[in-house]
Amino acid sequence: MAGSILSNILIIGATGNIGKYITSAILSANPPVARQVSIFTSPGTASNPSKQELLSSWKSQGLTVIEGDLQNAEQVAKAYEGVDTVVSALGRDGLLEQIELLKLAEASESVQWFFPSEYGTDIEYDASSVNEKPHQNKLKVRRFVRENIKRVKCTYVVTGPYIDMFLRFVPGCEGAGGFDPASKKAAVLGSGNEKVGFTSMRDVGKFVVAALRHPETAKDKALKVQSFVVSPNAIVNEFEKQTGTPWTVDHTPIEKLNEWEREGWESGSPVATLFALRRIWAEGKTLYGKTDNESLRVQEEDLERLSTVVERAVKGEPY
Numbered sequence: 001m002a003g004s005i006l007s008n009i010l011i012i013g014a015t016g017n018i019g020k021y022i023t024s025a026i027l028s029a030n031p032p033v034a035r036q037v038s039i040f041t042s043p044g045t046a047s048n049p050s051k052q053e054l055l056s057s058w059k060s061q062g063l064t065v066i067e068g069d070l071q072n073a074e075q076v077a078k079a080y081e082g083v084d085t086v087v088s089a090l091g092r093d094g095l096l097e098q099i100e101l102l103k104l105a106e107a108s109e110s111v112q113w114f115f116p117s118e119y120g121t122d123i124e125y126d127a128s129s130v131n132e133k134p135h136q137n138k139l140k141v142r143r144f145v146r147e148n149i150k151r152v153k154c155t156y157v158v159t160g161p162y163i164d165m166f167l168r169f170v171p172g173c174e175g176a177g178g179f180d181p182a183s184k185k186a187a188v189l190g191s192g193n194e195k196v197g198f199t200s201m202r203d204v205g206k207f208v209v210a211a212l213r214h215p216e217t218a219k220d221k222a223l224k225v226q227s228f229v230v231s232p233n234a235i236v237n238e239f240e241k242q243t244g245t246p247w248t249v250d251h252t253p254i255e256k257l258n259e260w261e262r263e264g265w266e267s268g269s270p271v272a273t274l275f276a277l278r279r280i281w282a283e284g285k286t287l288y289g290k291t292d293n294e295s296l297r298v299q300e301e302d303l304e305r306l307s308t309v310v311e312r313a314v315k316g317e318p319y
């Protein structure tokens with residue numbers, strides 16, 4: 001989108017955890033950011049009964065659904081025809097598939113802008129980031145872009161952890177942190193005073209729209225954005241305020257988390273990724289002197305507050 005010219009956007013991974021917020025935000029952007037919005041999705045997702053309500057509501061907002069196989073170059077090239085902007089929200093296991101998608105974008109006649117799937121922890125926060133196992137596939141994608149993608153511009157939207165997910169316990173990993181309004185119990189890492197920069201899932205969608213509105217700021221950048229910065233203890237306080245009663249809080253020593261992480265990597269358990277990310281967040285690696293919120297013209301009042309997200313959790317609303 002060059003300034004006032006509206007985009008033709010193709011979204012990949014649109015119905016996933018974060019893709020659905022990004023797609024909904026793009027479709028309902030006011031003023032609009034796109035003259036046309038399509039999604040490229042697998043036949044399995046397109047026919048999945050649990051996705052029909054969402055797909056129908058998007059179609060009623062003008063969305064086009066293209067069914068196909070991401071690994072079929074011909075189908076992807078066809079889906080790219082006339083598209084100037086590709087937004088990928090592929091899940092972790094599909095991150096490396098983006099290398100072929102980027103090659104096809106570079107070879108296409110129309111694609112000029114590509115958002116690889118990030119929307120999370122800063123994978124180039126400091127010198128230690130390059131060694132973090134959960135970052136490796138995203139790092140490979142960034143390296144591929146630096147070395148091979150010359151014509152198409154890329155934007156990475158770095159949001160830190162989603163507060164909506166952080167508020168929930170992950171079954172089997174309760175010690176890594178979480179909050180349960182039913183039992184009024186919380187688990188926090190260490191003292192619980194270390195602040196973390198969070199983004200709500202709805203705000204991730206807003207930031208992607210803001211990036212689309214400001215190509216001059218967003219192109220060729222890893223944008224660091226967040227809704228707010230808060231400590232786990234402050235989250236407990238907000239839950240206590242909203243539920244009107246004190247909560248029981250367990251503290252997991254960081255050494256214990258490190259041990260679970262080590263065991264997880266050694267046994268090849270997928271929860272190792274969760275433990276590693278929780279450690280990175282507790283180490284303060286979501287904090288910045290200055291974010292890109294302002295350069296994207298996103299103000300504090302445009303964003304969700306902790307109290308709103310806690311209210312949804314207290315009501316038991318799913319994210």
Ligand SMILES: NC(=O)c1ccc[n+]([C@@H]2O[C@H](COP(=O)([O-])OP(=O)(O)OC[C@H]3O[C@@H](n4cnc5c(N)ncnc54)[C@H](OP(=O)(O)O)[C@@H]3O)[C@@H](O)[C@H]2O)c1
Nearest residue numbers: 013016017018041042045090091093094117120160161162
């Ligand atoms: N900051 C955080 O707290 C946080 C939390 C979760 C995720 N994230 C990040 O957000 C991004 C998207 O993650 P997500 O959890 O939203 O994704 P997801 O729901 O697991 O998957 C999104 C979509 O990707 C498509 N896909 C195609 N091939 C795939 C493959 N081989 N493996 C997985 N998905 C495949 C599927 O859509 P189709 O069937 O339509 O092709 C799927 O619905 C990732 O970069 C992830 O690291 C961040």
